[in-house]
Amino acid sequence: MTERKRIYVAYAGGTIGMKATETGYAPVPGHLTEQIRDQPQLHTAEVPELSICEYEPLLDSANARPSDWLRIARDLAQHRHHYDGFVVLHGTDTMAYTASALAFLLRGLGKPVVITGSQIPLGVLRSDGRQNLLTAVLVAARDDVREVCLVFGSHILRGCRAVKASASGFEAFSSPNLPPLGMAGVQIEVDVARLRDQEPGAVGLPITLDAPVNLLRLYPGMPAALLRAALAPPARGVILEAYGAGTVPSADDELLQVLAEGAARGVVVGVVSQCVDGRVDLNAYATSAPLIEAGAVGGLDMTTEAAYAKLVVLLSEGRAPDEVRALFAQDLAGELTA
Structure with missing residues (x-):
């Protein structure tokens, strides 16, 4: 008889484990563990053995910071030799950021890491959390998955390609520039050809994840002072x-001067597209030329979430600006199409 797989479930926080209180749904220590214990479908012979760790304190994902990404990554890395796979339960608001960050932090883990959550708490009658959790656990038990995934509704997505697309729908996440890795329907079907073939190796985590990185959306008439503030120390x-394929207002001399000054100070500027389904090509239009001249790096088809997490991780690893620029444009965890 085949031995049951062992899955480590890290409950970082989020709606899936919340309980109704006088002031609304709120995380309550121990409540999620009780709910999972009372779900008979999670304890059949077909389901891996679950080991649940509830974080203290539980985190509302709106309060998540890069230090929380590192906390989760350290937890999973410390348990890598004791479990066959990992499930991270997380709030939906910043789930795509955390999934992206874990993809970069856990390169070399060589085991499935699946992030999921729910729109309705697990203890509520119509909760989507039951199916999300069960699908996540089954994906985490697969031998062919060796990367960070995000499971929600019927979709199995690459973690560093996912974006939150709906505030209330059960199909809350999408992957605009990469087809899903698989679908959870009558059967859980994974397209093996889309999976990353990562051999286990060292997981070198930074001591801290605190590199100051800012995020700014360009808009018509944006004052150069706003960009200057985003590039000012301590920003790295x-x-x-x-816009579009990576264009900026080339007639705004002050804005371009600010960009050049930031690059001269060693600030790394990564460029992504405002278009959900899009790809940055800084060589496509003349209005992108100032970005190249200022030393900015195009993020190709990376999501904003992946680009932000990637830059935070790379800069926190103590790399020089030129090395960070080179790595930002390279595919490290399946986050971009070269």
């Missing part, structure tokens, strides 16, 4: 959401 990096 800025993700700029530019």
